[in-house]
Amino acid sequence: MEHYNMNLTLKIWRQKNKNDKGGFQSFQVKNISSEMSFLEMLDVLNEQLINDNQDPIAFDHDCREGICGMCSLYINGKPHGEWKGNTTCQLHMRAFKDGETVTIEPWRAKAFPVIKDLIVDRSPLDRIIQAGGYISVNTGNAVDGNSLPINKDDADASFAAAMCIGCGACVAACKNSSAMLFLSAKVAHLALLPQGAPERHSRVMNMVAQMDKEGFGACTNTGACEATCPKEISISNIARLNLEYLSASIVAEK
Amino acid sequence: MTWKQVFTSSVGKKLVMGFTGIFLILFLIVHVGLNACIWADDGGKMFNAGAHFMGANWVPRILEVGLFLGLILHIIQGLMLVFYNRSKRGIQYAVDYGNKGSKWYSRSMGLLGTIILLFLVLHLSNFWFPNRSNQGFLLGEEINLYQKMEEVFSVLWVVIVYVLGCISLAYHLAHGFQSAFKTFGVYNKRWHSIISTLGFVFAIIVPLMFALMPLSFYFGWIS
Structure with missing residues (x-):
């Protein structure tokens, strides 16, 4: 892929705290490399803001390699940007053209209140996990892994569900702000394995109840x-x- | 876990929608099958015989009460879910996700359902209400429903409203049919592909048959 530099107009949601009304603010960034990641582009903007003695833009990030589920951002009308099967940190600037306007919003859901700018409080997802996303394990010697046969297809389906990183993009994309894809991944992951059997029924009941309590659709x-x-x-x-x-x-x- | 808790959770509310939805789909099969008798080309003899069985026999009349209960439950629960779900976003997005991730009609079930409801008000006031009031809401003398159809479907705007109602029904079914089975827990892709194909075919054929009824009368396709 050919390398190029671009100038962009960024329309970013700014909000001081949970109670602030918030609104969009426009920024110009220049000479952005097409090989940068989206978050690196925001780093460049933040350095610019810090140099100008302005408050940098608050956004969530951690591993920056697409596995931690910390990054969010609703970019140009889609969570994690336009690329399919991709997190914001793995979205690269070659997805954008020179002169483009990019609109960046936080996840929108009443269950995810904005903490600051683009950071939202996703702890409701943690509380859903606490309500039932666990298994009983005996203390004592570890059991030999091969003593528990598991159908290969079930193991694969369980693993595919366990891939969920809990980023909350499903909530952000859903017109009902529902956390059902997140919840279903966690329930299916354990329901498909014999280890999940003891809490099977109470798990789904408690996790659904917690999801409703947290105010998802x-x-x-x-x-x-x-x-x-x-x-x-x-x-x-x-x-x-x-x-x-x-x-x-x-x-x-x- | 009480039954009340089961059916008032977010998953339980969907179960109510799914069960009542499938019940109403079963009703549509009966309704479209019976009404198809208008195409027997016998001046409405066969159709009126069928209508007489539905109107003057206790069995379908008792089932009719169940139909209304199912319908009302579907409408009320549906509208409540629409408002409940809509209240969960708070601030709307400046740029909409739009049709990139989902079909417009799957996101518009509330709107489509409301159009069908408005159509139903007209539809019941055209046929059901005059007939039942003539019967004294019991098992009295019925009106000639075939003649009533000829009369109602001679007016252009009524025909247009009926066709629009059928189009809304088609889109409502296109999502609702397969979505109901997902709600009942059909997760196997093998089964789901059969069900969604069946749902699509049903969503096209049944509303099309219904739409052809006023059109047949209006354009004189039946003698």
């Missing part, structure tokens, strides 16, 4: 979450979650 199977997910989690996990929920509600004792 309900799923309407539009598929926007699947299309935007950086780890390409399948929407079939949501159907699997529904089945888990239905069967748990049928067998529940109380």
Whole structure:
């Protein structure tokens, strides 16, 4: 791919804190290399702002290699930008043309209040995990891994669900701000394995209840979450979650 | 976990929508099959015989009560879900995700459903209400429904509204049919491909048959 430099206009959401009203602010960045990542481009802008004694733009990031789930950003109308199966940190500037205007917004959901600028509070997802995303493990000697046979297809499907990095792009993309793709990945991951069996029914009930409590919307199977997910989690996990929920509600004792 | 908790959670509300939706789909099959008798070309004899069975027999009349309950539940739960879900965003995006990730009609079920509801008000006031009031809402004498169809479908704007209602129904079914089965937990891709194909075919054929009924009368395709 040929290297080129570009000048961009950035329309970025600025918000001082949770209670501030917030609004868009425009910035110009010059000589951005097409080989930079999107976050490096923001680093350049922030250095510029710091040199001018202005408040730099707050955004989430950590590993910058597409596996931690920390980066967010709703870029030009799509979570994590235009590329498919990609996180913001792995979005490179060759995705943009010289002179383009790029609009950057935080994840929008009432369950994800803005902390500052582009950073939102995603701890509701942690609390959903705490409500049931765990398994019981005996103390004592470790069991030999080969003593527990698992169907290869189930193991693969479970692993595909376990790929979820909990970034919240599914919530950001969903017209209902629903966390169902996230929740379904976590439930399917454990429901497919024998290790997840002891808490199977209580897990799905408690995690759904927690999701509702956190103020996410309900799923309407539009598929926007699947299309935007950086780890390409399948929407079939949501159907699997529904089945888990239905069967748990049928067998529940109380 | 009480039954109330099961059906009032976000997943449970979807189950209510799915169950009532499939119930209404089953009704559509009965309705379209019976109405197709207008094409028997016998001046409405066969159609009126079918309509008489549906209107003057206790069994379908009791089932009718269930139909209305299912319909009302589907409408109320649907509208509540639309407002519930819409309230979860807060500040809207400046740039919309649009059709890049999902079909417009899958995001417009509330709107399509409302259009169908408005159509239903007209539809019931055209046929169901005059007929039932003539019967004294019991098992009394029915009106000639075939003649009523000829009369109602001679007006252009009514025909247009009916066709628009059918188009809304087609898109509503195109999403609703397969989405209901996803809600019931059909996750296997093998099954889901059959169901979504079936749903698409159903969403085209049934509303098309319904739309052809007013058109047949208006353009005189039946004698």
